[in-house]
Amino acid sequence: MTVERFEEHRDLLTGVAYRILGSAADAEDVVQEAWLRWSGVDADAVENDRAYLIRVTTRLSVDRLRRIGARRESYVGEWLPEPVATTLGVDDRVELTTSVELALLVVLETLSPLERAVFVLREAFGLPYAEIGEAIGRGEAAARQLGRRAKRHVEERRPRFDVDRARRREITERFVGAAAGGDLEGLISMLAADATLVGDGGGKAKAPLRTVAGARKVARLLVSIASEAGAQRFLDSIGVAAADGIAVEFPEVNGAPAAVVTAGGRPITLFSLVISDGLIETIYLVSNPEKLARL
Incomplete structure (x- = not known):
């Protein structure tokens, strides 16, 4: 039962981690670590599986992003996000589609780890700031301020692209x-x-x-x-x-x-x-x- 409850949210967690990290390999590692955390807790004591797992995945992603920052600075040549194949269904939201575009992920690289996490959770997944604050270990007001700053920064640099x-x-x-x-x-x-x-x-x-x-x-x-x-x-x-x-x-x-x-x-x-x-x-x-x- 514990496995099924985690697997129900795996795609969501992978999507969150990938957008924060820009690397499918790192996202997979984060989701695996989130599973290990999940398997070590009393799942029956968790009131909201989705909120709990997003919180764990977000914090693990932010921690990893901070650790790999130096690695990317010493990268040979330009560093681009790792591309991933996507199959879009008729019910996919525009926010989820555009938030995974390489052009946007490149812009997200210019944000701080916390700003990036807040932007992803708010703009791509539509989470309320109260829940985002819990996910990043900050209050709602702080999360809202990070979100405003990140959105302004992205809008100033975000390329316009045809949607057809x-x-x-x-x-x-x-x-x-x-x-x-x-x-x-x-x-x-x-x-x-x-x-x-x-x-x-x-x-x-x-x-x-x-x-x-x-x-x-x-x-x-x-x-x-x-x-x-x-x-x-x-x-x-x-x-x-x-x-x-x-x-x-x-x-x-x-x-x-x-x-x-x-x-x-x-x-x-x-x-x-x-x-x-x-x-x-x-x-x-x-x-x-x-x-x-x-x-």
């Missing part, structure tokens, strides 16, 4: 086609003038170490990456042979259409686009194999 999923997928497919075909001018026409590309190879695969800015610079880099020589250099860097078979798929990743390049069925690169008013404003490129394993 079909349109986003169509642009993503055209983007891949132009890059693969070496169509430099075609790519430039799809990019906003101040478009940026942020790469995350983690020192384990080729990716730009710094953000590339400007439509022409970004387009030239993409054409170079997609060229036969560029692709071979990348495959060599991760120990994959071209004979394994290169393909591109367009799955739902973090609640939005994305392009995933595979070799022998194994994901080797992910492109996630921030599209606004029909133009690509930001390209997130993830090639760190550790972050692609769950795709």
Whole structure:
């Protein structure tokens, strides 16, 4: 019975932990630790399973986020959240969908651990501030203040993106086609003038170490990456042979259409686009194999 009561909330707890941490691996560890805590208490004495488990998961996530802060500061190149495959049903709330977008998770990285936890619990899951305060070990007034500060910070930095999923997928497919075909001018026409590309190879695969800015610079880099020589250099860097078979798929990743390049069925690169008013404003490129394993 104790197991069933925990499993009923596992997806919710994983969602909370992932949004706070930006890492599926860390979220899984946190949920496992929450299970160990749950299995060690008298479950019959717990009045509200959901509130109790959210409180435990939130505190474990905040503690872990504080511990791994230094690790991320010493990360090779840019650090991007770990992408996760998502399958959206007709009943999924917009808040839950948009709160897992890579673009938003990148912004959440600029918040303090407590601000991030409050923002996630309030904006994504709609928890009242009294319950949020209990989850983070603060009073309701303090939680409300953290929430206001976090929301203001996010709104100032949050990118605007088109919500039409079909349109986003169509642009993503055209983007891949132009890059693969070496169509430099075609790519430039799809990019906003101040478009940026942020790469995350983690020192384990080729990716730009710094953000590339400007439509022409970004387009030239993409054409170079997609060229036969560029692709071979990348495959060599991760120990994959071209004979394994290169393909591109367009799955739902973090609640939005994305392009995933595979070799022998194994994901080797992910492109996630921030599209606004029909133009690509930001390209997130993830090639760190550790972050692609769950795709």
